[in-house]
Amino acid sequence: MTQTPEAVVRAFFREVRSGLHLDQAPELLAPLVRAHQLTSENLTTVERSPQQYVEHVREMQAAFGQFRVEVTELLAQGDRVYVRWRQDGEHVGLYEGVAPTGLPVVELASAVYRVENGKITEYWIQIDRAGLRAQLERNASVAAARPE
Numbered sequence: 001m002t003q004t005p006e007a008v009v010r011a012f013f014r015e016v017r018s019g020l021h022l023d024q025a026p027e028l029l030a031p032l033v034r035a036h037q038l039t040s041e042n043l044t045t046v047e048r049s050p051q052q053y054v055e056h057v058r059e060m061q062a063a064f065g066q067f068r069v070e071v072t073e074l075l076a077q078g079d080r081v082y083v084r085w086r087q088d089g090e091h092v093g094l095y096e097g098v099a100p101t102g103l104p105v106v107e108l109a110s111a112v113y114r115v116e117n118g119k120i121t122e123y124w125i126q127i128d129r130a131g132l133r134a135q136l137e138r139n140a141s142v143a144a145a146r147p148e
Helices: 005-017 022-028 050-064 129-145
Strands: 029-038 041-049 068-079 080-090 104-116 121-127
Touching: 005 022, 005 080, 005 104, 005 121, 022 050, 022 121, 029 050, 029 080, 041 050, 041 080, 041 129, 050 080, 104 129
Parallel strands: 029 121
Antiparallel strands: 029 041, 068 080, 080 104, 104 121
């Protein structure tokens, strides 16, 4: 029996997006997922396989450690599922040219996922990049002011 789109997306966040069970990616993601990244600068579309998505999560872990993801809202209608989340981590690796500070970083984001035949096939994501950048810059200033 195929899971509902809501159940698929909940499992994706619990197992894969969280970084806890990356081996579940092929069970929840189609062989090729179109990720529409909505930014104020432009709209880009990236196509990722489940393995490429796993590598993407590992890059986030390299920058922000074993972060925590909290789903703050989830709405489902038909084959679409809207999710808003908060990701809390520590800046432990180089990210966008900013050296690690070890200080907390919060990412706020939302996406609409399209699910077909029990797998995520496409999503449209928005991330508060300006807020993330402001935190990184503030943390870099705080780290630079610390006595050595």
